[in-house]
Amino acid sequence: MLSGRMSEARGDASRPTKKGPGTRVGLPLALLTFKYYLLWKTFLSELGCDAIESPPTNKAILFAGVKATVDDICIPVKAFIGHLLYLKDRGVDAVLVPRVYSVEASAKPRYTCPKFIGLPDMARALVGEPPLILDADHHVRERPIEQTFVEIGRMLGFGRKACLAASDRAARMQARFEKFLAEEGDFASARNGAPSPTASPTRPVRLQVALIAHPYLLFDEFLSLSIERRLRDLGARVVNQYSVSTDVIETEMAALREVSWSYERQLLGAASHFMSRRDIDGIVFLTSFGCGTFAVISELLEREVRQGRDTPVLYLMVDELTGEAGFQTRVESFCDMICDRMAA
């Protein structure tokens, strides 16, 4: 009885999913797409699929997601569900929601946040199929990334050989994407493969601020309330965690081996690195309401990582109700405070 109903809810029989070249595959521009943009996009286009991106998060998309989810899940997940609903409305044949389980093959087991591990299941429960949810495991601890792509390709009706060729090209494009991210620290330029023209700052540079946040907040103008632009307009030069190399992060995190969340290790390690750099005047740590990992890492940052270093840190928390004025005031006063401190 149960299995029958389940397949009905999953919509297996309601319409045959289109497969092969020309399949319209949705790529939601939210959560880890900001991290694996060219990896996923190149793979789809190399196979000859039509990769359809959702537009940058906007009010309609976010609130569609807010409506569908429970209150206390973090806002990037709400936005993600909004993007999926948008893509579903556009009538795509499939959406790419890989289950990003582990991203490094380290000696000590390391994983991502539980929300990523359950993301395709959540998507299936909330959005439903069709569109076909491409949910192969991205589990670097257990298997090479090519296998993930072969699995996704199979779901789309492609052979192993085509998938391997596409995944090879995708990996190369992703390496380029990451190199750009490290150099420019900017999603737009990494995405286009060319440095984007930076608007001339409205004020002379008076301080240097490190901005630390998960990529899905950092690079999402709407969710982050354009924090980077705001800081620049206040006369700050902004660097983010992508400018810190993996080796540096591992050295910084040597004392915190227990932290088993890969992405959070990067944030913590970068924060530690920025704290010991003399040329960084302050750190802005942007997070979202309901971010479970933040409660842990903020505590570790203050109690174990800081070790007497006095770099000021501003913790900013955003949710779907964040008011722009209050946000601006806090950023402004933080910058002013740092400048006063430097003058003193």
Next chain:
Amino acid sequence: MKAAFTPMGYTYVNLGAIFRHIGLELCMEPRPTRKALSDGVRHAPEQFCIPFKVNLGGLIASLESGAELLATVQGAWSCRFGYYGRLHHAILRDMGYEFDSLIVDGSKDCVAEICGLIKRVNDVRSTAAAARIFFTALRIGFKKGKLLQAAQTWARKLRPVEALQGSAQRVFDRIVDRIDSAETFRSLGRLEGEMDEAFRSVRVVEGRSVVKMMVLGEVYIVLEPLVNMDAVRKLGEMGVLVDTFIDEHRWILHPFRLGVRGRYQERHAHRLATPYLKYNLGGEDKNTIGYSIIAAQRHFDGVVHFKPFTCMPEGVAKHILFAVSRDCEIPIMSFTVDEHSGEAGMLTRLEAFTDMLRQRADLGRGTDMSTGLSSAQAW
């Protein structure tokens, strides 16, 4: 050596016995108090889940009364439970307390640490002697847990049908005290018979119709009456036959992988949950989904789901529960609990849910609405 662990539900009976029998003196409040909760809330990060806060408050209370060794059980996975011990102890040290930490996470280091501790407090040299002491302690703990579980089952079954409200609970409290104070296998064995007799003496009303409900969710909330507003008991006294997926005994058995396959069917539940949730997320998410399906298959009338505010695994599971509820046609009510949750609000909602389930069951049985209502009023 004066030791303490984080209090949760009735774990002071079985886990406490294990601690005492490996030679430690327990120095803690058996149950977390309101004060412990507010102390915990004051010193814990705001966005942390409520079990962390209550545990922290409990540890503060133990330290105030002189504990020298703090044992914290923690997970070792992607849920925040994997960071409990480390963070608790870091916060407490920053507050100025001095103590030894024992973080029980099932790792090899932790086994060696426990072994060293037993050798130290009992003044024995050989590992074999230490192991003997440990296994005797475990056996006593398991035995007490088993009795506690039997008492809980009795109480859960009797509460909806007792003639005088609260009589089952009175017997239960007395029996739990007896289990806690019994120190030998022999006295525990005697208690087994006495318990059945004591519960049989509770007067019941024959033929009263009861609603069957499964209580699911995050372990701490399900087991700790302070944070779930004593929901299991209150539901029972509203005329609900409650079943839970976990109790203190199973919680202790769990790390030893005992009973998951057979009696408690955890593996079966996980298998059922897999189409909805492929992997365990580190909390009780797979149990939540699997046992909801089991509840539907066994014709339970409804499911109550508890989750701490901002809980990561249960947050994912809650979304999926919508789909389970739809597919399996079982009503599911989900509560998100934090330090601000009020008792009256929760009781009202539980009552309304129970009434709804009762009417639904009556309709299903072919009686018309009016009978359903009048039988509800008879309560």
